[in-house]
Amino acid sequence: MTDMITRMNPPSLPDTTAIGYAQISVAEPGRMAFVSGQVASAEAVEIGFDAQVADVMAKAAAALEALDATPADIVMARVYVVDLDQARLGATVERFNAFCNGATPSLTGVGVAALAGPGLLIEMELQVRLRT
Numbered sequence: 001m002t003d004m005i006t007r008m009n010p011p012s013l014p015d016t017t018a019i020g021y022a023q024i025s026v027a028e029p030g031r032m033a034f035v036s037g038q039v040a041s042a043e044a045v046e047i048g049f050d051a052q053v054a055d056v057m058a059k060a061a062a063a064l065e066a067l068d069a070t071p072a073d074i075v076m077a078r079v080y081v082v083d084l085d086q087a088r089l090g091a092t093v094e095r096f097n098a099f100c101n102g103a104t105p106s107l108t109g110v111g112v113a114a115l116a117g118p119g120l121l122i123e124m125e126l127q128v129r130l131r132t
Helices: 042-047 049-066 086-100
Strands: 005-008 024-027 032-039 074-082 106-112 122-129
Touching: 024 074, 032 049, 032 074, 042 049, 049 086, 049 122, 074 086, 086 106
Parallel strands: 074 106
Antiparallel strands: 005 024, 032 122, 074 122
């Protein structure tokens, strides 16, 4: 499936290969799935940020499984983090890279003041290129 998505880090943009994502992802024409923002369960919210990140990644993996897709099929991921700082950014990128297992989709991280529910600290949405 990865031949349906081309990853690019052109020299005119910062090289993000070492961080684990591509500056540009080009998806061939075909079916796309748009996975709504996934947030942590109430149990993970009670535990804290790291538990929420792990739970969100597990939910994203479940969504990919339901689509018969893998992280290599992700064209774009957007991660929203409340009170984004270096510690939260580092924890999020580390878990995201582990979740992607070597795949390097395009990634945007956004610091936000709040999410849709009390105690939620992270939300991730995906755009996925489906197999034809």
